[in-house]
Ligand SMILES: Nc1ncnc2c1ncn2[C@@H]1O[C@H](COP(=O)(O)OP(=O)(O)OP(=O)(O)O)[C@@H](O)[C@H]1O
């Protein structure tokens with residue numbers, strides 16, 4: 001346990017000292033809010049939960065893997081592999097730090113929404129929204145883990161992650177409402193991972209309620225999360241592909 | 243030296259895909275020795291260490307550390323080792339002191355900041371304790387890698403080219419550190435390309451070439467066993483084939499601009515050399531005779547330069 005704590009502290013320090021990572025994780029989400037606020041300030045009630053999920057999506061698919069991929073590429077993972085540290089502790093510590101960062105990012109966006117755009121937030125809504133955000137984050141990070149496992153290099157993982165992100169961003173009822181999509185796409189979207197999270201977070205945050213499909217939506221997310229975790233664990237590599 | 247085996251490598255075959263990096267390698271490293279792995283680029287030194295470190299799974303054969311099979315219980319074997327990899331990569335954005343603390347903790351060894359300072363002092367890094375590791379010079383990073391390697395107070399220390407990035411002065415300082423670690427009773431395995439380093443430090447060396455061990459013994463024993471002749475050194479430009487045909491010359495090669503001639507009869511060889519130079523109108527400078535060293539053993543065994551002769 002002491003080992004886990006020291007390792008987790010070290011990971012946190014590494015995060016905090018990396019300006020590039022800090023920018024993407026903490027400045028970028030706020031910028032997103034400014035950008036959307038500037039374009040459609042009257043829709044910010046609808047937009048704010050969307051931005052939270054949007055951000056969780058890019059964080060989960062791309063940013064949350066960055067440091068791990070860098071460590072893999074530079075040979076740090078191989079050095080760690082030579083120590084008696086069990087892989088599960090390394091990954092657990094890394095995930096913990098990233099989950100905390102993901103939740104902090106969402107909080108930043110909520111605060112920005114409330115202060116800048118008077119988005120109504122209340123305690124009961126937030127109490128319901130946070131577990132949903134967490135649920136989504138975990139599923140997205142697991143998918144990011146699969147991408148990291150498949151990609152040979154960090155650059156490739158970012159490219160794949162961003163592509164998936166952009167595809168999901170436009171069709172998952174985060175920026176554009178679902179009825180703007182063609183019918184065939186509208187039938188597929190509910191089975192993709194981002195849409196259910198957007199639904200769950202939005203109704204939780206704004207109405208402090210669960211939407212009628214919450215159970216099946218959460219089951220779907222759990223399936224994505226568990227499936228992706230198993231695949232990511234199988235694909236985990238200590239070294240970059242030669 | 244007590245005959246307690248710390249590392250046993252038994253008939254190890256290691257491969258990367260179709261490439262065989264180690265071909266039936268067997269070695270034993272005894273408790274308390276400084277053991278050198280000597281070989282050219284790509285010989286398989288790093289791969290051999292990786293098999294001991296539990297970083298590479300051999301295709302055949304087995305590796306034991308302190309009597310424990312690496313494949314069967316790699317956590318138990320990793321615990322006994324202090325490791326410096328050829329490619330130094332610790333954790334980014336941590337300071338020198340933080341790195342030592344974290345790496346010790348990974349072995350469940352928890353150092354106080356006082357203990358960390360004592361360790362850093364040995365490597366002349368105390369003033370750098372709060373410096374980010376990536377801001378250190380190359381030589382300082384190499385010393386840090388060594389400090390990290392022994393942070394868990396290991397009985398066996400594996401060093402992959404610990405002096406490759408160092409200037410001659412720093413290299414001597416590193417030798418002193420290695421000797422100190424040895425005097426503390428630790429068993430040390432190091433790889434090197436530098437023959438004089440192996441001669442200066444190692445009680446025994448294994449010479450590896452193309453994935454095979456071609457010799458393993460004390461440096462002096464290797465030199466004695468091969469019955470190498472003294473070497474005549476001179477600065478002169480002469481065609482090697484003609485030099486090799488001279489009386490008394492058993493081998494010849496160029497190292498840089500120096501002609502090196504292996505000879506059992508130095509006087510005869512030197513006379514013949516002068517005659518040849520005179521005939522070709524070349525001048526001979528800086529003539530010296532030296533005793534055979536590990537470099538000569540290496541060349542003889544791996545057959546690199548000497549192969550041209552046949
Ligand atoms: N990760 C790898 N993938 C594929 N081939 C590899 C890999 N690592 C090493 N090799 C090959 O295995 C052989 C042995 O390499 P190794 O790194 O063990 O040599 P070495 O003796 O340490 O060399 P050097 O002195 O250059 O460090 C080489 O032919 C090398 O190209």
Ligand SMILES: [Mg+2]
Pocket residue numbers: 287288289328402
């Ligand atoms: Mg090597």
